[in-house]
Amino acid sequence: MNRLWSHPSLVIGLIATLVFVAIGLLSLVWTPYPIEQIDIPRRFLAPSAEHWLGTDNLGRDMASLVMSGAWTSFLVAAIAVAIGVGVGVPLGLAAAAWGGPVEWVVLRLTDFVFAFPAVIVAILITTLVGPGAVNAIVAIGIFNIPVFARVARGGALSIATLDFVAAGRLAGLGNAMIAWRHLLPNIMSLLIVQGTIQMSLGILAEAGLSYIGLGTQPPATSLGLMLRDAQGMFLIHPWLTLVPGLAIVLIVIALNIAGDGLRDAIDPRLRQGNPNVLA
């Protein structure tokens, strides 16, 4: 633990991320104003003591919207990561532990899913069932699956050549036990680092999908949706665009710094670029 704290960027990134998460959580129980409260006469107000970040075109309190929107973004990204981990990691571990045809199928599957950028998946789902936050979750989640499957398989393969795995097999452990007892614990750090990367990509992807109307729908709000709402008037009221955009940038930077710090703290050899492949 001390080792982790000796990385200043990790500490800064983690604290910043936790602050944003805390603000998002707070929005569940308290926001300065209810976000549904439309008050047309009080629209386009500049920031003031009453409205810290001003009001939007419908007179809603921007600070409240950002709080609530940040929470949606986190939630969407986190559930998408959970989907990616939940499906991808077992697939990757199975590929590494069983090898042979299982591995072949998993690899072809991940190749195949890589051919569907999140935007295309979202388009297909929207065509099927109409727009909604769930679309964004599923689309980003599907995109996360091959990412985690590859990371898990790659990490597990390098572990699987080590002798303690052979020792486990000699002790009569089956593939599933090998994966659970010997492979998974040793790739946890890889998965945590990839998780933070996919969190930040997920937040960006959610913003993009909501912005083009395939993601979160009113009356709920997300940072991307705020940008969509502000789209028509951003030349006249740029403030409405700047606030949610900056919020996204800050959250993603916090996550990325935390992720880079984690990677350096856990294993300096893992320094590889993160392919930002969101659509």
Place this chain on the structure above:
Amino acid sequence: MSLLDVSGLSIRFGNTEVVSDVSFSLQRGERFGIIGESGSGKTLTTLAIAGLLPDDAVVGGTITLDGEPLPRAERAMARLRGERIGMVFQEPMTALNPLMRVNDQIEEAIRLNIAHGAPQTKVGNLLEEVGLERRHGERFPHQLSGGQRQRVMTAMALASRPDLLIADEPTSALDLITQRKVLDLIADICARRQMTLLFISHDLKAVAALCTRVAVMHDGRLVETGDAMSVFSAPKQPYTQRLVAASRFDFPPLEHAPLGGNLLEVDGIVRDYRQSGGLFQRHKPLRAVDAARFAIASGECLALVGPSGCGKTTLAKIIVGLDRATAGEVRLEGRTYHGSDLPKDLRRDISLVFQDPFGSFNPRLNVADSLGEPLRLEPGLTAETVRQRLVESVEAVGLDAGMLERYPHEFSGGQRQRLAIARALVTRPKLVVLDEPVSALDMSVRGEVLALLARLQADFGLTYLIISHDLDMVHAMADRVLVMEAGRIVEEGKPDQLFARPQHRLTRDLVAARLPQVA
């Protein structure tokens, strides 16, 4: 005046001094060897001479070449290094640029030194000098064997006709026969070109074969320097004495129980690997083991030797149940299996000690969990029995029961290998397969581990199957030796006879490649 003079050299990284007060000098034409174990600072010393230390290293002391201090400017140092110092490194697999043909890489070394008025030479001549053919020059590094790559490295080192050749563990990644050939090549070239050699190795015999004067390095300091003959025959420092003893495998032989009947019979084992030809090509399968047939008597210590890739490890994997034979069968006390179908109740009778003590323990499990894993093969043991068995086996290998709660990273390589042996003993097996049991260990602890193995065999009446390429170790340990080549067992005999009068060509080559004992 000496060619190279190192005095008071120290190297620091941050607050840790890794090399302290190292001084030696090399006369022109001399062959000087530095002996040291991993982490002794010997490689850093050579890097300091070549000006190749990482940027964060702080260097003290002076190094002079022909009386001139090494230039401080990077470019001047680089050119001096190119012109006057040739270098051959340990890792033949990674030391060449994978994307460039061998010819181009050698050509680069030649071209670089034309610009500085160095004597001209041709790639073809260099290839010939290091014993390669011209067609090898057309290849990419991954198309060459380890020995060939090391020859390419040597050719590049010779391109500028250097005065000084630095060879840092040039053969430790190579197999026995190739190792000998590369060592002979270096000796030849130094003699022909009147070149000064600085040879770095952990292998006393390699140093003894090449060098006239040696230094022993330990924990960043030179502990003993002198004439090769006198250092090896009458080492003064206790550390050197330990090294010399370990390299001779001097340990008191133990009487073990008389041999019983056949414990294990290997009958016509064949293992084919399907070549990955994919959809369009069909390769002939690669035959790793070809009709191997032998038996091990109860209480015997049998060794299986052969060059890398001869199939000895595959055969061992089939015997312990990690791989499956394509044809043939194995019988353990009369019960038949073919490899991975080894029945669960027989698995506890065979165990394996791995080569690499660092990879054989899961870093996330404590020692008790790792050691207790094989006890799953004996269902129905109570927690107390398990605990007692763990303590028993840890104490048998000379470690303390308190170590069971600790994690692998807290142990040294030698201790881990003891723990690996303890894990192999915990099910009270009959047969223990030892896959290169000491080759990943530092020289000074090899002796202890081998002595331990010999004692355990005597105490518990174990049967050993040793897989190794190290003839000296095998000579010291085994009752009987099998020689394997390309999947076949080509010769068999008692070590004394086999090594004195080898019959098969491979055995003769192996015995000839064996380096003479020091002093």
Place this chain on the structure above:
Amino acid sequence: MILFALRRFLGFAVTLLVAALVIFWLLDLLPGDPAQFILGINATPDAVARLRAQMGLDAPAHERFLGWIWGMLQGDFGMSYTQRAPVAELIWGRLGVTLPLSIMAMVISVVVGLPLGILAARRRGKPLDTMVMVLAQTGIAIPNFWFGMLLTLLFAVTLRWLPPGGFTPWDEDSGAALRGLILPSLALALPQASILARVMRTALVDVTSQDYIRTARAKGLTMGEAVWRHGVRNALLPVLTILGLQFAYLVAGTIIVENVFYLPGLGRLIFTAISERDLILVRGATIILIVTVTATMLVTDLTYALVDPRLRERSAP
């Protein structure tokens, strides 16, 4: 090498076929009858049935699927029933915006990202490195469409250098068309250039510690020369993989960014099609996107093999 290429090409074809199957199956599940849609609610069941037969909708699913694939192979993507025009023609018109935009963004990100990455790696730990990495860290975090809005504010509204949006077709005024794509391609390129700079820097730093760099230095090269002659090409291998993925996702990314600039690209075509439930058009457009993504990955794989001799011989994937 030919075998390697053949195998990859086969994989490409199979991926596309399965992707087509998935898309066909998904969109076939949908409730809603195109024939009914075209004729309106007041049409007689008889008329609807006739039109269904005419459109081939009454054939079994596998026949319709094979018909669709066969048509596409001949360049026939079907008729859009909302726009009353061949789908192939509609898509082709929109690709005239989407493809140049993606290519421009790619070129910008390579031209900016790679040199910055190399520079940062060479000045590792120096202020320049820190600056580039801070910029890259920020660049990665900025949503491209939001950056597009900021660019519009600055260059179109405040400075009035470039048009804020809209698109002049290439055959009308290619200069104006090009100008219309500058801001969108910059917006798309920013995150990609940041990623490239980071990947390039990491790859080069990694390569610097490789044994063959030490060998090159032993030959008489300085660190800088060794990295330049031996390191960069090796470091480009991981970068190449990223480049392939990036182009693929840039094409998809244009769908989002073209909204900011009101560009008539593939994205807008798809959104109109979705809202009008023009399934034939959605189907054609998505398959074109997937072909682009998959083809890019194929080209990356082949280039990789051309650069790396080790890969050419390895027969298994």
